[in-house]
Amino acid sequence: MSVAVGKFTWLSRLKRHWKRLVPLMLASCGLALAAPTDGGMCDRIHMHPRWKLEKWQSGVPHPSGLTAELRHALGFAPDETEEWDGNLCLNAGITVLINLLCGTGSPTAYSNANAQLKVGDSSTAAVATQTDMQAGTNYLAVAMNSGYPSVSGQTATWQATFGSAQANFAWNEGGVQNGSGAVSGSVVMLNRKVQSLGTKASGSTWTLTLAITWS
Numbered sequence: 001m002s003v004a005v006g007k008f009t010w011l012s013r014l015k016r017h018w019k020r021l022v023p024l025m026l027a028s029c030g031l032a033l034a035a036p037t038d039g040g041m042c043d044r045i046h047m048h049p050r051w052k053l054e055k056w057q058s059g060v061p062h063p064s065g066l067t068a069e070l071r072h073a074l075g076f077a078p079d080e081t082e083e084w085d086g087n088l089c090l091n092a093g094i095t096v097l098i099n100l101l102c103g104t105g106s107p108t109a110y111s112n113a114n115a116q117l118k119v120g121d122s123s124t125a126a127v128a129t130q131t132d133m134q135a136g137t138n139y140l141a142v143a144m145n146s147g148y149p150s151v152s153g154q155t156a157t158w159q160a161t162f163g164s165a166q167a168n169f170a171w172n173e174g175g176v177q178n179g180s181g182a183v184s185g186s187v188v189m190l191n192r193k194v195q196s197l198g199t200k201a202s203g204s205t206w207t208l209t210l211a212i213t214w215s
């Protein structure tokens with residue numbers, strides 16, 4: 001009988017205080033509840049980015065000018081592979097996605113003809129108001145490999161190969177933009193991720209892949 005009473009008391013207290021307990025539990029995990037703007041429930045679109053960098057280093061015999069898939073098919077495995085999660089979707093990039101969704105304005109899609117993966121050597125923390133890589137001099141955007149971006153279910157994947165003479169500097173940041181050259185009114189960076197990936201040397205070939213799953 002005492003156990004039942006104790007259980008009832010515990011549940012009663014939990015029911016009375018759950019509105020205070022849930023935010024505290026989320027805060028302990030670095031999370032927070034979104035405040036409803038319409039007096040009801042909120043819904044969110046989650047963006048889960050997964051990055052992969054395959055490195056074929058200088059001084060190691062391997063074919064040049066091939067995508068990562070062809071290198072693997074020919075039996076030339078990368079000398080090193082790194083994978084990591086996360087990025088920050090930039091405000092300007094979000095605006096492009098909204099315009100593409102609504103068919104408004106003149107946004108440029110992050111397609112095979114337009115998209116480029118860009119890297120730089122700045123380790124400045126990512127902020128949503130940024131519009132480009134933060135590197136002053138050492139940065140480079142490279143066009144898509146054949147067949148990219150690809151879409152499978154709710155995942156979009158971009159991939160680009162940086163050849164032996166390209167982007168030979170420390171890689172500390174990356175993102176995808178929807179055009180070549182410098183960011184401008186029509187060329188917009190979708191996201192930015194700060195991650196120390198080592199220094200690319202002349203003669204090496206690095207293939208960068210970004211997969212974003214939406215849910």
